[in-house]
Amino acid sequence: MNRLGIAGEETSSTTRPDWLWNPPNHVAIIMDGNGRWARKRHLPRIVGHRSGASAVKTVVTATRTWEIPYLTLYAFSWENWNRPRQEVDGLMALLEEYIEREIGTMMDREIRFSVVGDRSRLPSAVREKISWAEGRTAENGRMVLTLALSYSGREEIVRAAMRFAREVQNGTLSPDDLDDAVFSRYLESSALPPPDLLIRTSGEIRISNFFLWQIAYTELYFTQTLWPDFGEEDYRRALTDYQERKRRFGKSDDDREGFSG
Ligand code: FPP
Numbered sequence: 001m002n003r004l005g006i007a008g009e010e011t012s013s014t015t016r017p018d019w020l021w022n023p024p025n026h027v028a029i030i031m032d033g034n035g036r037w038a039r040k041r042h043l044p045r046i047v048g049h050r051s052g053a054s055a056v057k058t059v060v061t062a063t064r065t066w067e068i069p070y071l072t073l074y075a076f077s078w079e080n081w082n083r084p085r086q087e088v089d090g091l092m093a094l095l096e097e098y099i100e101r102e103i104g105t106m107m108d109r110e111i112r113f114s115v116v117g118d119r120s121r122l123p124s125a126v127r128e129k130i131s132w133a134e135g136r137t138a139e140n141g142r143m144v145l146t147l148a149l150s151y152s153g154r155e156e157i158v159r160a161a162m163r164f165a166r167e168v169q170n171g172t173l174s175p176d177d178l179d180d181a182v183f184s185r186y187l188e189s190s191a192l193p194p195p196d197l198l199i200r201t202s203g204e205i206r207i208s209n210f211f212l213w214q215i216a217y218t219e220l221y222f223t224q225t226l227w228p229d230f231g232e233e234d235y236r237r238a239l240t241d242y243q244e245r246k247r248r249f250g251k252s253d254d255d256r257e258g259f260s261g
Helices: 032-042 044-067 078-082 084-107 124-137 154-171 180-185 230-243
Strands: 026-030 070-077 111-116 141-151 197-200 218-224
Touching: 032 044, 044 070, 044 084, 044 141, 044 230, 070 078, 070 084, 070 218, 078 084, 078 141, 084 111, 084 124, 084 141, 111 124, 141 154, 154 180, 218 230
Parallel strands: 026 070, 026 197, 070 141, 111 141, 197 218
Antiparallel strands: none
């Protein structure tokens, strides 16, 4: 039985390295800096995004090889719809291409593909490609790769509140039934465990409306590296940093007093 709870033979292509003695269960990444990477080279922004897609491949491969069960990538935010039409179209084409190109690897390496976000805003060709890939990879049990697309953390919380409110309106539930655990079940991403580690590249130190509910106790890691330059070595550094942290989940250490988050 692997960590996703699905039985199967382990493949020789997967080896948790010795340095990874305390791996996170779920890594989430805000992939930032594609535009600056391109600008530094006097190239169009879409070339930065294309190089970003290569970094995605590197990180997905490493995550699977290192036996980290969940990886979520913030690939297109709700706010990104406000970018110039040409850039949005280029990103949508890139996503479609990525899914088409990587489906073979996802099947070979038993990676389940999923998407969170408002897919109704995505072009129909992208929506169809997503449903196709989700369907084909649904039984894969070695890793879950989730793309946050047209995603907004606040929007996800608002929609969860709406769903709960409807149940109250129907008389199925009462407001007193609501608590943290119950509310979590109404989130679109409820099937995902909360991230243990959130990485943001490119030197920006903010969350930008990503997993707002989910990151209550997530360890945050910020690096100056621009996303297209983010390679296996950078990823290893982030994981090494993570596993040396002391997570307390709001409890205090025996030898400390007062608040500890
Ligand atoms: C942020 O960089 C990145 C994005 C808005 C898109 C992320 C997309 C990819 C990494 C490639 C496609 C994804 C997949 C899964 C194939 P930015 O453009 O905001 O960079 P800047 O802040 O330097 O301008």
